[in-house]
Structure formats: C-alpha cells, structure tokens
Amino acid sequence: MTPTLPPTRRLRIRHTTSVSYAQAAVSSHNEVRMTPLTLPGQTTLDARVTVNPTTPTWSYWDYWGTQVTGFDLMDPHENLTITASSLVETSPPEPLAAAPTWQEVTEQTTNSRLLEFIAPTVRTTVPPRLVKKARKAAVDLDPHETAVTVSALVADRVAYLPGVTGVNTSATEAWEQGAGVCQDIAHVTIALLRGLGLPTRYVSGYLHPERDAELHRPVAGQSHAWIEYWAGDWYAYDPTNRTRANESHVVVGRGRDYDDVTPHKGIYRGVAGGPPEVRVEFTRVG
Numbered sequence: 001m002t003p004t005l006p007p008t009r010r011l012r013i014r015h016t017t018s019v020s021y022a023q024a025a026v027s028s029h030n031e032v033r034m035t036p037l038t039l040p041g042q043t044t045l046d047a048r049v050t051v052n053p054t055t056p057t058w059s060y061w062d063y064w065g066t067q068v069t070g071f072d073l074m075d076p077h078e079n080l081t082i083t084a085s086s087l088v089e090t091s092p093p094e095p096l097a098a099a100p101t102w103q104e105v106t107e108q109t110t111n112s113r114l115l116e117f118i119a120p121t122v123r124t125t126v127p128p129r130l131v132k133k134a135r136k137a138a139v140d141l142d143p144h145e146t147a148v149t150v151s152a153l154v155a156d157r158v159a160y161l162p163g164v165t166g167v168n169t170s171a172t173e174a175w176e177q178g179a180g181v182c183q184d185i186a187h188v189t190i191a192l193l194r195g196l197g198l199p200t201r202y203v204s205g206y207l208h209p210e211r212d213a214e215l216h217r218p219v220a221g222q223s224h225a226w227i228e229y230w231a232g233d234w235y236a237y238d239p240t241n242r243t244r245a246n247e248s249h250v251v252v253g254r255g256r257d258y259d260d261v262t263p264h265k266g267i268y269r270g271v272a273g274g275p276p277e278v279r280v281e282f283t284r285v286g
Contacts, residue, residue: 008091009247010045010286013206014279015084015223017264021273024076030266034084035059035067036205036250041093047086053077064260066253082264087285090247093236099142100232102197109199114230116256117199123257124191126172131195143198143231150196151227151239154189160240167258182240183258186225189239190257199230204261206250206280207238213284221280223263228254 015034036044049057049069057071073080100108109118120126137153138146154175161179171191174184186202193200207224226238226245236245253261264276 008089009284010089011208011250012283012285013086014281016279017082018277019080021078022271024078025268025270026076028073028266028268030071032069032082032264033066033253033261034263036086036088036252039251041091042251043089045087045089049084052081064253064255066261088250090250092247093244096144097232099144105143106197114199117201118194120191120194121257123187124171126191130175131192134192135196138196146196146198147193147229147237150192151189151237152242154185155239155242158185158188182225185240186227187257189227193229201228201254202257203228203251203254205252208248208282211248215284218281218283221282223280
C-alpha cells in the first residue's frame with residue numbers, strides 16, 4: 001500500500017516595507033531577513049528581494065542560519081521600498097516524539113550550542129519570582145507539557161493588543177503591563193522556559209491568518225513570531241495562538257530573540273523620519 005502523504009499547501013507571500021525620510025537620506029546601508037527557509041515540512045520554491053531605488057543586492061547566511069539580503073544606497077533618496085516575494089510549500093508538523101527526561105535535556109545542553117538558547121538576553125530576562133511562578137505551574141510535567149503549560153501561563157497574562165508595545169519592549173515590561181504583540185508573548189515565554197532549563201529559541205516568520213482560505217484570494221496579514229523548544233529535537237509552538245506551529249506558519253529565521261532575526265535593519269545619513277509602513281499579503285495557491 002502506498003503511504004499517505006501529509007496534506008500540503010502552497011502560499012505566495014508578498015512583504016513590502018516602505019520608508020519615507022523627512023529629508024532625503026544621503027546614503028543608507030541595509031540588511032533584510034525576509035526570505036523563508038527550506039526545512040523539513042517547508043520548502044521555498046521561489047524567493048526574491050527587490051529594492052526601489054534600484055541598487056545591487058547580495059545574499060549570505062548569518063550565524064543563526066538565516067538568509068540575509070544586503071544592499072547599499074549611496075545616492076540621496078527620499079523613499080525606500082523593499083519587496084520580498086516568495087512561494088512556499090508547507091505541510092503539517094510531525095507527531096511529537098516521546099519527551100526526554102529533564103536530566104537528559106540538561107546533559108545534552110551542557111557543552112553544546114544549546115547553551116546559546118538557555119542563557120537569558122536583555123530582551124528575555126525576567127525576575128526570579130516569575131520563573132518561580134512558571135516552575136510551580138509546571139511541576140511534575142515533562143518538557144513537552146511544560147512548553148504548553150508555560151505558554152498558556154503567558155498568554156493568560158499578556159493579552160494580544162497591538163500598539164501598546166514597541167520593538168524595544170522587554171519581556172518584563174510586557175508581563176507587567178499585561179499586554180503586547182506576538183513578539184512580546186514569545187519573549188516572555190522564552191524567558192520562562194529558559195529559566196526552567198529548557199533550551200528555547202525565537203522564531204520569526206509569517207502566519208496565514210485564514211487557515212481555510214480559498215485559493216487565489218489575496219489576504220492581508222502580518223509578520224509573526226513564535227518559539228521552538230528543544231526536547232530531544234526542536235519543536236515549534238505558537239504561544240500567541242496556543243497551538244503547535246502548523247502548515248499556516250512559515251519560518252524565516254530563528255535566534256536568541258528578535259534582535260537576531262530583525263526583518264529590516266540598517267543605518268542612514270539624514271534627518272530622522274517616521275516609522276516604516278509594512279504590508280504583508282498572503283495568497284494560497286495550492
């Protein structure tokens with residue numbers, strides 16, 4: 001009997017970032033992390049990054065395994081538009097494997113690259129009292145159960161509310177004010193899971209907002225953030241939506257926190273302008 005293959009979907013993603021300067025920027029130097037990765041369960045069939053004003057671009061893989069597109073603009077420019085287009089095929093996640101013991105997690109973490117995902121960062125540092133709260137909620141649970149329980153603890157406390165935090169908000173600030181966006185919820189969850197000894201990394205990517213979207217109909221969306229925790233292998237979980245990452249999630253990059261996978265960052269010479277305008281559009285094509 002021929003084995004049944006998991007259902008797949010194809011998503012076309014268009015991510016546009018527009019920057020307007022108060023006065024013409026003399027020059028700018030930019031890095032873009034908007035190209036989806038090819039991974040088990042996710043294949044990038046086509047991807048390109050274009051820039052207006054037109055300028056040569058180059059690509060490389062950074063330390064964390066994310067594809068980076070770089071470019072410089074050396075002539076004065078009043079506006080900058082970056083368009084990242086991709087076609088990605090995704091499939092549902094594999095069933096969870098049996099969880100290792102906490103002792104096995106500790107042994108695997110020691111003297112390995114997993115240490116990079118157990119140490120707190122500025123964005124993922126929380127007071128000991130919050131780690132104590134998480135430890136109490138997760139008592140006698142295995143690593144898989146702990147990830148889900150702590151994620152729920154955070155989602156119960158930090159309501160999803162756009163506009164109340166910024167890109168520099170810390171995990172502690174998001175917890176204290178009880179509101180934030182997916183980036184904040186991911187940072188708090190990471191902080192608590194690392195505090196419990198579970199290696200956890202930040203994932204930047206996209207989430208199609210309509211799981212059962214009809215074919216060929218464009219849908220407005222946005223970038224998204226979730227986590228991956230290590231329990232013998234890396235497992236993805238979306239604490240904002242209280243679910244395992246699935247075929248609607250598209251991975252662009254992973255790192256210790258948002259700073260490692262910022263979609264667009266750079267420097268320019270000129271007068272400070274307003275925040276960039278970001279638009280993300282999804283079209284399910286298969």
